[in-house]
Amino acid sequence: MNAYLLLSIAVVAEVCGSSMLKLTEGFKKIWPTMGVIAGYSIAFYTLSLSLQTLPLGLAYAIWSGVGTALTALAGIIFYKEEINLKKSMGILLIIGGVALLNSGL
Template sequence: MGYLWLAIAIIAEVFGSSMLKLTGGFKKLVPTIGVIIGYGIAFYALSLSLSYLPLGVAYAIWAGAGTALTALVGVVVYKEGLDMKKSLGILLVIGGVVLLKSGI
């Protein structure tokens, strides 16, 4: 159950982060509401996941997966470039999360 809550937290955080680009510095109401809802759900679901998972593992997975997925949303949705450095960075983030998880 902890990983289900964590997955919900990750998806909500990626949604909220992706909406940030559309807010225009929080001047556009609908995307701003999306950011607030996304992060609200993300933190609530993350807090529920901590009833089942260790803090270090949950936070590392949440932050790492959220970072990697948000970067991929930038590439796919916002047509941001994907070069070797960005690809390597995403792989290193994912590798770090895997190492943290395997060490516990």
């Protein structure tokens, strides 16, 4: 399977797992907790598979950067968290940093 596809699956799984953390209420609710465990398990497994081909620094930068940006967007969309200029600029800087790392290959 394509390494970038595996990395994309890892990002989506990590965002799903991270987004469910809020629903666990401190790991007191079982189903959201199971979702967190499943999301992170899939994320780490597919990330590890992508690392068979991709350089560690690049893969981790994409995984953490894109995951952070998407998790922030998930908070805005699903949890009605506020969006402001600073948060928007931070997301854009993360995406820009990942793009810059990709261009250095």
